[in-house]
Amino acid sequence: MHKFNDEVSLAINLAKKALDITEYLKTKNFDSYQKTDNTPVTIADLASQIYIISRIKKNFPEDQIIAEESNIQLLTPQTISLIKKSYDSLDIKEIVNLRETLIYRGPNSNRQWTIDPIDGTIGYKKGLVYAIGIGFMENYIPKASVIAVPSIHNQKSIIYKAIDKGGAWRSEDGESFKKINVSNQKKLNQAILCHSLHYDSPLSDKFIEMAQIKNTIAMDSMVKFCKVAEGMYDIYFRPLTTNPKIWDFCPGDLLVREAGGKVTDFYGNNFQYKHDELVIASSGFFASNKDLNTEILKLLEKIL
Ligand SMILES: [Mg+2]
Known part of the structure; x- marks a missing residue:
């Protein structure tokens, strides 16, 4: 049994159930709101976060929580219903209490x-x-992570998990996991590169051109880390335009490294x-073997 087994088991169950919540709500009609950083938030984001926080609080009441959403004013009687x-x-x-749970962050702790x-x-x-990402850290060092990806175009939903020094894994039912590894592609100009669909910059184009990469894929979310971790794509290239947030990057960072890859800034x-x-010291990062x-x-x- 691994050291972080309890944390990983909980995170898997939470991510699976949160995926059920977001998929259920997808069929309902509701609005999207703009946050102060110009990114969108929906009732489904809040419903998923409230559920996950409530269960972490119950199972690990001494742990600290760092979570994305805090728009308590969106929890009106209608949206709560x-x-x-x-x-x-x-x-x-x-x-x-949904409003209280949304903004619960636990005590300060070295377990986060x-x-x-x-x-x-x-x-x-x-x-x-899209994806649901849960990371677990000790003193801001990633120790375990889980990423849930819903079924899109009749493919099965997938759960990825990573444990510090315990490998990267993938499951189609959340119970039986297979180990995954990054690709063994060595030639840059033959690599498949994925990049952001909505948050990209001219630097990606310049890099792709200089590297003579012909196969590129634009897609949303931290699923790009998963695709590199399981060797489906070779590179995830990501210039950063705004202050990068921990919840976007901690789960995928550990997943790719545990799959035998590297995630580094441009230096x-x-x-x-x-x-x-x-x-991060540079203006972006990339993940690859x-x-x-x-x-x-x-x-x-040569480029920077
Ligand atoms: Mg989010």
Whole structure:
């Protein structure tokens, strides 16, 4: 039995159930709101986060929680009633005060959870890919993570999990897991690269051109980390335009590294986390196998 077995088991169950909540709510009609950082939030983001927080609080009351959503004013009698309906239909009980739970963050602790209740909210509203990401850290060092990806285009929903020094894994039922590994592609110009669909910058185009990469895929959410971790794509390239948030990157960072890959900034540094942010020295990062990491860093030296 692994050291973080309890945390991972809980995170798997929470991510699976949260996915049921977001998929249930997808069929209901509700609005999307703009946050102060211009990114969208929906009632489904809140419903997912409230559920996940309530269960972490119950199982690990001494742990700290770092979660994305705090828009308590969106919890009106009407939206609360819709969220409760989703819980009832999925047999989720014991969540009494939704407003209090949404903003519960636990005591300060060296054990910290990160929650992204829906990563890729723009895509979620459009029926595209999105993910639910849960990370677990000790002193801001990722120790375990779970990413749930819903069924899109009749494919099965998938749960990914990673444990520090325990590998990266993938499951189609959330129970039997198979180990995954990054690709062994060594040639940069033959690599398949994925990049952001909604938050990209001209640097991606410049990099793709300089690297003579022909196969590129634009997609939403932290699923890009999953695709690199399981070797389906070779590179996830990500210039950063705004302050990167910890819940977007902690789960995927650990997943790719545990799958034998590397996740570094443009100078080759590993990620560091502090409070609710990813602390990074350069203007972006990329995830790939180790051979491509070396190649890409060489090329970036010429571009940056
Ligand atoms: Mg989100």
